[in-house]
Amino acid sequence: ALQIKCLQIGTDGDIWLGTIHAGLGRLHRPPFTVFSTKEGLREASVSSVLEDRRGTLWIGTAGGGLHRLTDDGVAVETSVASPHILSLAEDSDGRVWVGTAGDGVFLGENRRFQPMAGSLPIVLSMATDERGALWIGGLQSVQRYFKGTLETIKPLTGLNATWIDAGGGEVWFSDAFGGVVRWRDDIALRFAENHGLPPAQAVSIRKDPDGSVW
Secondary structure, eight states: OOOEEEEEEOTTSOEEEEESSSOEEEEOSSOEEEEOGGGTOSOSOEEEEEEOTTSOEEEEEBSSOEEEEETTEEEEETTSOOSBEEEEEEOTTSOEEEEEBSSOEEEEETTEEEEOTTOOSBEEEEEEOTTSOEEEEESSOEEEEETTEEEEOGGGTTOOEEEEEEETTEEEEEETTSOEEEEETTEEEEEOGGGTOOSSOOOOOOBOTTSOBO
């Protein structure tokens, strides 16, 4: 059985599945296609997938760096000088951000990726909100990049944000050590066992269009 690490639904309805040790899978009405080392991936463990507004599919791997899926196949993005990609995000300007395990954040502009000074070294998750701010979740810390300024959100110190969902005036974080945190009006509110959540690790979080948080 496939071990699914991440999922992306494409604009054309294709479902992209990043797997552990089995490459990138595409479910397309209904044939299932796999892109792995034979198709150009340097590593078969896919840790993150992002389709940007131009339709380019970005593939982050655990050990093989960043890749792009083009009409000609899988291409390696060599300007990201890190083999371990943990998270991907796109901002309101269409720029792609890459979070790594040990080398911080890289920003893609003019078809080149440059390291972001001062970013957290290990970036577990990233998301952009409706204002255009980029939220960066790491180990024991959360940063926000907005209008050229990078800041550490001190009330969120100690949070290990495995997943971020931003929008509607609030940001939700899942915590690797259990529970979830809501950031709204510059106030952090944690939900844990005393709110009915199980004590297990929270690995992902998502708010649906109705406002319910899963």
